[in-house]
Amino acid sequence: MSESPLGLVEVVGTGLVGTSIALACRRAGIDVVLTDLSAEHVRTASGLGAGRPKGAADRPMIVVVAVPPDHLGAAIVSALTDSDALVTDVGSIKSRPLQDVAARVTAAQLTRYVGSHPMAGSERSGPLAASAALFDGRPWAITPHSTSSADATAAVAALVAVCGAVATTLSPDEHDVAVARTSHLPHLAAVLVAGRLAGAPAAHLALSGQGVRDVTRIAASDPALWQQILGANAAAVTDLLGELREQLDDLIAAVRDDQRDALHRILSAGVSGTQAIPGKHGGPVRPMRSVFVSVPDHPGELARLFGDAGEIGVNIEDVHIDHDPGRPVGLTELVVEEGRAEHLLGALESRGWTTHR
Missing domain, CATH: 1.10.3660.10 (6-phosphogluconate dehydrogenase C-terminal like domain)
Incomplete structure (x- = not known):
């Protein structure tokens, strides 16, 4: 394994987000152990290469709690009291879990906890929906409380970087x-x-x-x-x-x-x-325009459209596909920089594509 400031990482909860974090850590060569009430989820996540089941001798440096909101407080408390590890959670609410934890652990234990929240997800759930790239370029809030240690905050920042996300720091209340x-x-x-x-x-x-x-x-x-x-x-x-x-x-x-x-x-x-709303890479919003193209509903047609756009030299910023049940074509919306739209339209038409102005 490569050297990492995170050491051994434990992920508690092997659903979509937990397994994705584990996969991102493994992508970086970090050793990961997995814990979940569902042995089947642990087996599935392990089979995907997200890590291995936690053993009795494993001593993680950081524990990442990725369980449903109703169980966050108890899982964070358990992680703080059962080991000397630094602890973070990735729940979507920060103030209430912090209140629950502060009432149930010592002041010294509480210093090892820093909440966090990656702003990434999917309508799908479970380990099979996970991806090591889920957090690439996405915002990830780090929410230290008033007594969080500098080491704990730094470890969470290192985790965010390993997962490819962009860190932003907020108080728990501001985050919520x-x-x-x-x-x-x-x-x-x-x-x-x-x-x-x-x-x-x-x-x-x-x-x-x-x-x-x-x-x-x-x-x-x-x-x-x-x-x-x-x-x-x-x-x-x-x-x-x-x-x-x-x-x-x-x-x-x-x-x-x-x-x-x-x-x-x-x-x-x-x-x-x-x-x-911030634009790409967190920068200012640039003027965009939609170019609409009819795409036959046949294998390879969408890839051909993207290939042609690439050869034309226009970057596609976003794409939407409207499948019309009544026609054997789909209407594909290519979102491009406003100044490149007319060039793209003309070039696509010259290659035989049907466009809509």
Whole structure:
């Protein structure tokens, strides 16, 4: 094994995130041991190359707790009291687990704990959904508390670097407000929109396009997990929901009464919000434009389109595919820098692609 500032890493919880962390550590040549209440999950993760089951003689330098929110406090306490290891968790809420842990361990033990939260995941779950590349380039919050030791904070920063993520430091309370705004509220908005589709007439659903798929994608996540997340961050989430309710009342009035100025302000605020989201690599948002191309539903056609775009010399920043059930083609949206869109359109058309301007 290569030398690592992390030493032996133990991952407690071999679901999507835990196994992905283990795989990223193994990618860096770090020795990893795995613990989970599910022996089957440990076997699966081990079979994927994420590490080996923890043995009685193993003494990890850092323990990464990756269990569901309702079990975080107990698992962190166990890790702190059963060993001298530094401990972090990767739960999506930081304040409540810290309160639970602080009430159950000594002051000296608490110094070895630093919370963290990688902003990466998937609608899929379990070790088979894991990937060593899950965190590459993604934000990862480190949330030291007032008595966290410098060694513990440094070890978590080293873990973030090994996993290829980009570290940002917040207090536990700041973190919980931030994720309520950027993760929990968007999820609930998607849930409400998706809920209006359940039981809708088939003729209505036949008109579904890429827009509704984009808005509702995250609503497919595990409801049981989200019950725990929302319950643990109730104060921050309900504050934002209250603000959203007031804005929804304003929107209803603007649409119902044809208040064009009010509606324009609301719609413009949405544009401003999308522009506030950091761009690629955390930089400023660059002007983008969508290029739409009809792609026959045959093997190899999408690869040919990407190959042609590469030969043309235009970088594809994002891609969306709208599968039309009524046609033997899919409408592929290529998102590129605004200044390169016309060049891409012309070059693709010259190669026989059907584009839509």
